[in-house]
Amino acid sequence: MIRLAKEYFADQRDDDLKQLGQAFHRSDVPGHVTGKTNYFADRSFPGMLHLKMVRSPHHHARIRSIDTSEAEKHPGVARVLTHKDVPHNVYTILILIQIGPEDEQVLAADKVRWKGEAVVAVLADSERAAQEAAAKVKVDYEVLPAVLDMEAALKPGAPIVNEYHGQNYYRYDSGACRKVRFGDVEKGFAEADHILEQTYRSSPIEQAPAETTGCIVVPEGNDRFTCYTNTQALFFSLDNTSIILQMPGHKLRFVGGTVGGGFGGKVDVTTEPIAILASKLTGRPVSFIYSREEEMQVSSPRAAETIVIKDGVMNDGRIVARYVKGYTDAGAYSRHSPYGAQKGAAHYPGPYTIENVWADTYCVYTNRTPSSAMRGFGVTIADFALEVQMDKLARLIGMDPLEFRFINAYRDGDMKAHRQPTEGAALIECMQEASKAANWPVAEKYLRMSSYKGG
Amino acid sequence: MAKKVPVQVTLNGEERAEFVESGATLLNALRGRFGDTSPKGGCHQGTCGACSVIIDGELKLSCLTLAEACDGAEIVTTAGLATNSAMHPLQRAFAEGFAAQCGFCTPGMIMAAKALLDQKPDPTREDVIEALSGNICRCTGYEPIIQAVLAAAAASPHKAA
Structure with missing residues (x-):
């Protein structure tokens, strides 16, 4: 039940929040419950081809040769595509905001860098024919040593995962990592009553939307193409497709709509460019929809992370120094991970005011499935680590964990470690309400605190 | 191309007949031939339930049901539940x-x-x-x-x- 706590920040807003606490129906719900909502795959077109991808069975391998001759002869096959058919085969999604280098192949040419990487696209009249023909594609691989965790990737002499980077981490303009430097962290540790260093690790997490990733492309007959897609990032997909296919944007019409669950798993550009290329080269509508197996094994998960946090804390509860090293496992390609790792750097102090902070965050390449967005990527796992660390620190000094957070909570006017002044903080007020709601009492002085400076 | 077979069903109270590919699942036949896209394909392997329909009074996974095996059956889907404009x-x-x-x-x-x-x-x-x-x-x-x-x-x- 939503309660509007009007006593907080009453001077900061007009008291006209009439919608809070009211039930409003989602505008799309009548369609959902009657089965009338249109998802991208609820369309079919005469003569539609089905695309099946031949994928790498190896984590890391050199491609010696690709033989598609048997697949091309399979009944019902309209076309088989390799890297040679892709006008601009090496791309990276965030090049749109000048985050390079281009490091990922649309269809693998000389190497595969993760198990599941796309190598050959087969187009046929039916899904079954496409599947059967895909099984007839012969790819000769020379298996290479694979790097399967970040520790191994960062060891001197580790095999290079991605030659476009030259080393197994993303090189920012700030160097090998994103850096936050605030105050004097060594001085803070020297003054601290206690120091606690802990390492936190997470595994990749698959978003597992109910509807798998895909698109359906229709050629409009004038070298223009309509792409019905369930992407969560319509213009990222459109602009990257324009680069990959070397086609001006006005020839591409992307139609989004209701997405059957995304959770960040549908922000990459994995189906549209190749489906549009297939449609262009065959002149027919093309459907490329991930199987459930592809959704689980091939679509990008949340990155695995390793986070080392070292804190200096005083017996009175103040955290006086925080040192963090954060590692994000991008898998074989960048996609959105350089951005995710960067977000972590700014986030690591958490919603706490700490005078001395040092944070380094690395975006690391391994021969694993490329990771990408998922609900708050870059900060969600950081928050897990930070809040477990907060509980451990409270226990270390024998303090109630909620009272410990009141002592360190950021307040309006406090300078954050990444040099953004705190504005509109409401952590203290939220914790006051949480204390009451959870029946977790705190001392009266914490209930009198406020996020206002001097409060 | 696979052989086409005639399938006649009562779909949401209406007599319908279509030619479907032999071996096609009821899910693909409903969506592609009968024009009822309310059953969804989330896994096509009988694990997610998004394709559930009622066949002769029993709940079935349409992705694991052969369309031609439904000849003569009475099928109800979510698209058929609302009467006139009133929701079920x-x-x-x-x-x-x-x-x-x-x-x-x-x-x-x-x-x-x-x-x-x-x-x-x-x-x-x-x-x-x-x-x-x-x-x-x-x-x-x-x-x-x-x-x-x-x-x-x-x-x-x-x-x-």
């Missing part, structure tokens, strides 16, 4: 109870719930959980769906006194 009590309860978010699992959930209420108009919470256990939802966390089914049962005129 289950549809209303799902809408009012925020039991649908992305909506992709919703038609299958509603079919599973309907199959339960047809057999047991006054189910317990455990009955509802059991009946929905073959249907995966990734958005709601299930609780609003369970509550919606119980609310629909409570509102039903067929409820046992």
Whole structure:
């Protein structure tokens, strides 16, 4: 039940929040419950081809040769595509905001860098024919040593995962990592009553939307193409497709709509460019929809992370120094991970005011499935680590964990470690309400605190 | 191309006949031939429940059912539940109870719930959980769906006194 706590920040807003606490129906719900909502795959077109991808069975391998001759002869096959058919085969999604280098192949040419990487696209009249023909594609691989965790990737002499980077981490303009430097962290540790260093690790997490990733492309007959897609990032997909296919944007019409669950798993550009290329080269509508197996094994998960946090804390509860090293496992390609790792750097102090902070965050390449967005990527796992660390620190000094957070909570006017002044903080007020709601009492002085400076 | 076979069904009360590819699943036939896209393909391997339909009174996974095996059958899907413009009590309860978010699992959930209420108009919470256990939802966390089914049962005129 939503309660509007009007006593907080009453001077900061007009008291006209009439919608809070009211039930409003989602505008799309009548369609959902009657089965009338249109998802991208609820369309079919005469003569539609089905695309099946031949994928790498190896984590890391050199491609010696690709033989598609048997697949091309399979009944019902309209076309088989390799890297040679892709006008601009090496791309990276965030090049749109000048985050390079281009490091990922649309269809693998000389190497595969993760198990599941796309190598050959087969187009046929039916899904079954496409599947059967895909099984007839012969790819000769020379298996290479694979790097399967970040520790191994960062060891001197580790095999290079991605030659476009030259080393197994993303090189920012700030160097090998994103850096936050605030105050004097060594001085803070020297003054601290206690120091606690802990390492936190997470595994990749698959978003597992109910509807798998895909698109359906229709050629409009004038070298223009309509792409019905369930992407969560319509213009990222459109602009990257324009680069990959070397086609001006006005020839591409992307139609989004209701997405059957995304959770960040549908922000990459994995189906549209190749489906549009297939449609262009065959002149027919093309459907490329991930199987459930592809959704689980091939679509990008949340990155695995390793986070080392070292804190200096005083017996009175103040955290006086925080040192963090954060590692994000991008898998074989960048996609959105350089951005995710960067977000972590700014986030690591958490919603706490700490005078001395040092944070380094690395975006690391391994021969694993490329990771990408998922609900708050870059900060969600950081928050897990930070809040477990907060509980451990409270226990270390024998303090109630909620009272410990009141002592360190950021307040309006406090300078954050990444040099953004705190504005509109409401952590203290939220914790006051949480204390009451959870029946977790705190001392009266914490209930009198406020996020206002001097409060 | 696979051989086409005629399939005649009663779909949501209407007599329908279509030629479908031999070996096609009922899910693909309903969506591609009969034009009813309310059953969804979430896995095509019988694990997610999004394709659930009612065949001759029984809840079935249409992705694991051969279309040609349904010749002569009576099939009900979520698209057939509303009468005129009035929603079925289950549809209303799902809408009012925020039991649908992305909506992709919703038609299958509603079919599973309907199959339960047809057999047991006054189910317990455990009955509802059991009946929905073959249907995966990734958005709601299930609780609003369970509550919606119980609310629909409570509102039903067929409820046992």
